[in-house]
Amino acid sequence: MSVLKKCFHVKKRDFISAGEASINIQNILKSMQIDPKLIRRIAICGYEGEMNVVMHGGDGMVCAEINTDNIVLDISDNGPGIEDIRLAMQKGYSTATDEYREMGFGAGMGLPNMEKNADLFTIESEKGKGTRVRMVFHMRR
Amino acid sequence: MRSVLGPGCYVHFDRDLCTGCTDCVRACPTRAIRVQNSKSALIVDQCIGCGECLRVCPTGALTAATSELEEVAQDQISVAIVSPVLYAQVAEVMPQDVLRGLRRMGFQHTMDLSYQIELFQAATREFIERNRTAPQAPWPLISPVCPVVLRLIDVQFPSLRPHVLPFLRPTALLARDVKPRLIQEYGVEEAAVVLYHITPNRSSLPGERSYVDKVLGINDVYSELMRHLQPSPTPPPIPLAHDPPEQDRFKYGTTSKGVLWGMSGGEIAGLDTDRSLAISGLSETIAYLQKIELGLFRDIEYIEFRTCPAGCVGGKHAAVDKYLAQSALQKLARMLGAGQNVTRDQIINLYNAGWFVAAPDDTEPVYRSGMHREPLTIASLQEIDTLLEKIQGKDCALCGAPNCRTFAEDVVRSRASLRDCFLMCKRERSGPK
Numbered sequence: 001m002s003v004l005k006k007c008f009h010v011k012k013r014d015f016i017s018a019g020e021a022s023i024n025i026q027n028i029l030k031s032m033q034i035d036p037k038l039i040r041r042i043a044i045c046g047y048e049g050e051m052n053v054v055m056h057g058g059d060g061m062v063c064a065e066i067n068t069d070n071i072v073l074d075i076s077d078n079g080p081g082i083e084d085i086r087l088a089m090q091k092g093y094s095t096a097t098d099e100y101r102e103m104g105f106g107a108g109m110g111l112p113n114m115e116k117n118a119d120l121f122t123i124e125s126e127k128g129k130g131t132r133v134r135m136v137f138h139m140r141r
Numbered sequence: 142m143r144s145v146l147g148p149g150c151y152v153h154f155d156r157d158l159c160t161g162c163t164d165c166v167r168a169c170p171t172r173a174i175r176v177q178n179s180k181s182a183l184i185v186d187q188c189i190g191c192g193e194c195l196r197v198c199p200t201g202a203l204t205a206a207t208s209e210l211e212e213v214a215q216d217q218i219s220v221a222i223v224s225p226v227l228y229a230q231v232a233e234v235m236p237q238d239v240l241r242g243l244r245r246m247g248f249q250h251t252m253d254l255s256y257q258i259e260l261f262q263a264a265t266r267e268f269i270e271r272n273r274t275a276p277q278a279p280w281p282l283i284s285p286v287c288p289v290v291l292r293l294i295d296v297q298f299p300s301l302r303p304h305v306l307p308f309l310r311p312t313a314l315l316a317r318d319v320k321p322r323l324i325q326e327y328g329v330e331e332a333a334v335v336l337y338h339i340t341p342n343r344s345s346l347p348g349e350r351s352y353v354d355k356v357l358g359i360n361d362v363y364s365e366l367m368r369h370l371q372p373s374p375t376p377p378p379i380p381l382a383h384d385p386p387e388q389d390r391f392k393y394g395t396t397s398k399g400v401l402w403g404m405s406g407g408e409i410a411g412l413d414t415d416r417s418l419a420i421s422g423l424s425e426t427i428a429y430l431q432k433i434e435l436g437l438f439r440d441i442e443y444i445e446f447r448t449c450p451a452g453c454v455g456g457k458h459a460a461v462d463k464y465l466a467q468s469a470l471q472k473l474a475r476m477l478g479a480g481q482n483v484t485r486d487q488i489i490n491l492y493n494a495g496w497f498v499a500a501p502d503d504t505e506p507v508y509r510s511g512m513h514r515e516p517l518t519i520a521s522l523q524e525i526d527t528l529l530e531k532i533q534g535k536d537c538a539l540c541g542a543p544n545c546r547t548f549a550e551d552v553v554r555s556r557a558s559l560r561d562c563f564l565m566c567k568r569e570r571s572g573p574k
Binding site for chain 2: 048
């Protein structure tokens, strides 16, 4: 089965270009004219994931794998990792610094939002090594 | 050469004047223009009528199709629906005298939009209030006023369609309301009543979501209007269903709210929410639509978008400088004072009767008739990637496409040949190293 894979680097604290990976992925999905509602969900998840890398992670990678049945977003970073994933998945829980909160982030909705919008959501993290989030979206044509 | 495609498109190319410089090709936000054979540009698809190509064309090869002023004399009942931006073009002249000037030019009736603007603003407030606590409300709401924004959403941000406030814009509300009344008043056929929209930005085709019949750019009427700015007798008012009590639309006329509408921020100024934004200019509009799509601004209630810089005063058919016009509007608004023409009862009655709501036909996506691009498959996207590696281009646009990616897409769609790439041809000619 043919798969289209696109990967984009995301740099820590690079707020200027944050969102570009998601926009690039969106544009590909738009050119395929997949369901706008699905595009929106993928956009939101991609952006939340990208922002997590920018704020918490080290350098990271946003990859999209597109085949005729589904789209996989794979977001990984080599940052500090998450100590307690169960806690991190709770709505409103955030380890964002005051600086990021002042910028309007850190509502603690990132991971819960991603879980809500993805059809399948997995997260792995190891302290000191990094975090990897994989989200699967089913194409419903 | 006439090359008009898609319902949003009103652009004409003059093949003799076009040098094939590709300025318009690069400026087009929907990548709808190509230059063929290094000579002349033409529209291939998805024109949304933003007019950026008109702004950048250095030779005047691009023009907007507008109606001719002479047509007014031939119409049995001609009605001018006037954008408040027109008042800003003739500083020191009060709105009622501008409207008189238009009547002296041959329009039987002239309609100021202030009243509809106030109705629209109050209805928007009402919509926000009623939906504020609804968890499903699509925040932020996007203003439906600028037609280019609506087409941009249809073509590039279809997932944002639920965010668009489901109302008709004031011009369309007025046109939809007034036409049947005029037909009845004069006892004429529908074709006898012709509604002209006098606008700083030729952005909507007659019919499409606008209910007007013809469009005149402000610069089309400007010089004639200047010659007709003298007092003239006021014609009898046209009674409207929701008319103010004294039944005199002209005395009732222009208000500061209506006037400020012509500049960026004017629409949200009348809203009772501090959680609103006003964004103007095409590239800013695109950037912020993109942000909304990524899920940002969910705590904002309403966003006013205008694709022209500084708002409608920056329309490409305006006659005077946009910042001077903005200043003139502010001055006029101060002179008119903070009056309010509409009452809460009026709004509630019209709102509950569904008067503001756009009919399904009005909000049909513009994807029809030539606007449609075939979806790309995974295989074709892979092919495009392979081509891009092969081209190793610099987005020079010499092939006539705005960038290498679009060119590769065109090749995959069989709309262009790889031989059109100058860089590749040059490499081939200099042979393998």
